[in-house]
Amino acid sequence: MASRSAGIQSRETQGMDPRGALRGTDRMTIHSTLAATALGWTAGMRSMTAPALLARALPRASGSLLSRPTVRAGLAVAALGEMAADKHPAIPSRTSPPALIGRLGSGLLVGATIASARGDSRLAGALIGGAAAVASSFAMERLRAEAGRQSGAPDAVVAVGEDALAVALGSAGASAVR
Numbered sequence: 001m002a003s004r005s006a007g008i009q010s011r012e013t014q015g016m017d018p019r020g021a022l023r024g025t026d027r028m029t030i031h032s033t034l035a036a037t038a039l040g041w042t043a044g045m046r047s048m049t050a051p052a053l054l055a056r057a058l059p060r061a062s063g064s065l066l067s068r069p070t071v072r073a074g075l076a077v078a079a080l081g082e083m084a085a086d087k088h089p090a091i092p093s094r095t096s097p098p099a100l101i102g103r104l105g106s107g108l109l110v111g112a113t114i115a116s117a118r119g120d121s122r123l124a125g126a127l128i129g130g131a132a133a134v135a136s137s138f139a140m141e142r143l144r145a146e147a148g149r150q151s152g153a154p155d156a157v158v159a160v161g162e163d164a165l166a167v168a169l170g171s172a173g174a175s176a177v178r
Contacts, residue, residue, distance in 0.1 A: 031176055032120040033128060036111035038173030044094070044136025044172035046086070048128040050110045052079035053167070057174035058117060066113060083163050087156040094137045107133025110173075112124035117177045 007124020028036070043050035052075035055066035065071055085091055094098060111121040140162065148158045 007027040017142070028120045028124045028128070029118065032118045034114050034123060035114045035118070035173045035176035036125045037132045038169050039110035039114055040081060040132025041108035041168035042138040042166050042173060043110055043129065043133040044103050044138075045162055045169075046076060046079065046082055046141050047099075047103045047106040047133075048079040048082045049163075049166050050106055050133075050170050051113075052076050052171075053170040053174040053178070054110050054113055057177045057178075058113075062117060064113060064117070086163075087159050089155070094141050098139055100134065103133045103137050104130050114173065114176060 003178075039050045039054060042053070049175060051066060054073050055072045058064050058067040059068050060069070066075070071122055094100065107129040108126040109129070111125035111132075114129070115125025116122045132160070144155070144158050147153075148155050151158070
């Protein structure tokens with residue numbers, strides 16, 4: 001297998017078999033690590049956007065639950081609904097325990113799925129995606145509040161900017177499937 005970019009070794013030269021199992025431990029290529037991080041970070045901003053974008057990028061023949069047409073459609077509707085609901089002031093903080101658990105679950109799911117799609121460790125992908133989702137939940141909540149405070153813009157306007165960032169970052173992460 002040829003390297004994907006300069007300085008990145010093939011899985012065989014890293015001591016990995018083509019399915020991603022390292023002798024004795026699990027590892028990930030840099031591409032899978034970056035994709036899991038991007039999708040996990042997206043999950044921390046918008047919990048349904050990350051799986052919706054990944055589902056859209058997965059080939060239908062991948063065998064992944066996310067690649068099923070009904071699941072894709074349901075995730076897309078849920079992502080749009082979440083973006084709309086996020087603008088309402090009565091929505092609880094993304095760092096409240098129920099919301100944070102949902103974002104963690106989304107990060108675990110997208111991290112494991114992208115790693116698996118790339119032939120890397122599902123466990124490592126899940127852990128990376130989950131950690132990024134939790135970190136993003138706290139960091140982006142604070143960044144959004146600070147952006148609104150400094151700009152004087154209403155929270156809903158700042159939230160639309162966060163939506164755009166979530167879609168851009170999540171799309172970049174999901175493109176690693178191709």
